Amino acid sequence: MPRVRLTERGPLLIDGPVELLLPDGTVLRCDRPVVAVCTCRRSRRYPLCDTSHRRRGRGAPPFPSDRSGQTPGEGRT
Structure with missing residues (x-):
């Protein structure tokens, strides 16, 4: 089963290799053992990450917490 990790x-x-289906129908094949997919859209290699997110901070936290202080999925098994 493929594994996707949220950072x-x-x-x-x-975990690769993977095929990414882009909105325009293009298929991008990545043969690397781990593929980093950009979520901030700052990458010059989008949809692949080029670490552009490190140069600028994000405005909001990526995992909003609920009232309990846990992030979604945290503490669930």
Whole structure:
């Protein structure tokens, strides 16, 4: 089963190889063992991450917490 990891301040990390289906129908094949997919849209290599998110901070936290203080999915098994 493919594994996708959500990072707190960066890209989605997907265990590869993977095929990314872009909105225009283009298929991008990535043969790397781990593929970093940009979530901030600052990458010059979008949809792949080039670490542009490190140069500028984000305005809002990527995982909004609910009233309990846990992020969505936290503490669930």
